[in-house]
Amino acid sequence: MARLDGGGEMAFAAIHPEVGRIDATLSDLGCDLTWSAVHRIRPRVALRCPECGHGVQAKVSARGLRYFAHGSGRLTDCAWLNESLEHHLLKLELATAVRAADWHAELEVRSPDGSWRADVLASSHDGTRRTAWEAQLSPITIEDIQERTERYRAAGVGVCWVSPAAQAPWMGHVPSIRVREPTQGRPWTVVEGPSAFDFDRGAWGAVDTLALIAFVRWASQGQPIVHEVRPRYRPVWFATDDLYRRRRLVWTSSPHIESETQHEAMQQCQEARKRQREEQQRQAEQQAKVEAEAEAEARRKDEQRQREIRAAEEAARRDEQLRRWAAEAEQTRQRREVEEDQRQAQQRAAEQQRLRQEQDERLAADRWWGELSAEQIHEFREAVADPLWKTHAARPEFDAQGPTPDRAYGIAIRVRQRLHGVLRPSPASLHRLPPADPVYVRNAREAQQLAATGAIDPTRVVHFDLPDHEQMSLI
Template sequence: MHPEHGRIDATAEDLGCKWPWSAVHRVRPRAVLTCPECGHGLQAKVSRRGLRFFAHDPGSPTCGLAGESMEHRLLKLELVLAVRDVGWHAELEVPSTSGRWRADILATSPDGSMRMAWETQLSPITIDDIQQRTERFAADGVAVCWVTTNRRPWLGEVPSVRARPPSDEIGSQWWAAEGLARFAVEPCEDERGCPGDGHGTWSEASAPLREFVAWSLSQRVIPYRLPRQAYLAGNLWTQVWTAPQYVAVAESSPAPQNVTSG
């Protein structure tokens, strides 16, 4: 927060208020910046990889925004940029007017009719807690996707994906490594023991994280609760992100559906 410009955003080229980064970074006298969460002083910094961010001054109180790792910040930045790439508005750390939730990243459609929260959950949380938080978003008409970089017990219990960070290779990017699935009916080798045209199989899929964000905002993929848990990419999933056409085929297919895949 700035006393004159209000809330400013390090991920926006003009800080979200038509102000240059040079106005807050390494400037004397130092810009008066405070944390919107705890009110403690902040200073503008740039990481070795060029990530712009605000860091708490020494002696800050306990604050949920103070302990974020660099991986956490990079993931949030990737999601913010992905949302803006498709023309949606993206804002960080947005509290609800009801006080029931605060979104890590709140994406709003250009006409303001749709909202979707992107929650970067790298620290442990119980299944009950994450389901309750998901329900609080839903009560206000806000869709949500939970993103983590680790395999967690709640993956597949709520709309979620596991993201894989980029490697050191040139051109490497964030990847939606788990949480996407496709459905297909495959011929059965034993036709005598198969009552239908084959077996319907859910199989894992993956995509660059930015593509997944674009698909979800345009509803080219939607969260879908499976009829039975499926073992995908080494994890049991109760619901997945998949294309509406796969849902239509799965729900209209008389073929028995395999529980496991890959």
């Protein structure tokens, strides 16, 4: 966090005890509240930091910037403590650009599972698209930023990394742009990231005069898009610096991608013609060599008679050698036939073992599900669906196929058409489970049955307090 007005740390989000998360950058704080409802009000509203839970206060800087600051006795491990003022101002600029593009913007948003925390999370109004805009001012390795980018991709969230630094080693390895702060009346400007393909030069060239607010608007509309540059064209031309820099990813449009494709086709055609010329030259040289050898052969005819005797002796030795080789080859063939028969026998035995195992697993799964009545299965599904509905605001879907082998004879659970977990997999088939999906069982006894196999991490198992037998209704 950045220090403002001589004390406290700066953040734009806080947790209100009644309305939940509020955003100081929005006129209504994102929940139909005025700033006066939290600023300099007595008694003071018990606002909390979304990151560490410590108490925060609403403040206004000398520049008129609204923010929240930790009170005394704050926790030293809060993730926002080390963010600079420049970091926060860039986040604010990104949020402003997102809102100008008619998208919803939230600052300092953490994912439900804690795998990522976005500086600015942009969401389309229909909720189908989300993009994280990350202000990256501190040093970070290429491997770390690629790993964090992959976390966003796995969560279905796009990402663009934004840096005002003169040099960023990770630029072009992930979706990223470099920006310049406003100068002499000019707004925030994107000076690296967007690129155009110059067909005559046969190279990508950086576009360094694009306003940040315009870039964010176009990116929200799907123009430009992130493109992986072909290896041949990865040296990107920077006219301002009069040099090339290697970049694997650039922001560009479909016509420029098509221009690169056409140039690549032209290059391949030229290379093919070059290879053809080289082949023709090689053939001409080979023909000249053949003619020279023919002339030399005429000169060697006188020597041929003297070599015939030696050649005959050599032929006899070769014939003997060939007979030995043939005998050895026959022995090798017979040995390989025996080895092949043994290998096929082993494969058949392994296949029979696999079929027996699958049959045993199916029988075990039939017994496992046979323990429950239709009413118990319905009760179980309702017990699973209720917390998922509250968490994801969406009704979970249970695979209509029922128990399937690829889910360890459990039933796949999907939320918003994405696989969420597995309902009551068979203990005998846990080796078939995907590596990370949560598993739901009826009660602690069933959870212990799964854990006792040693084939699953007990922390993946979610159980409920459902009875093993149907409860009798009192009428």
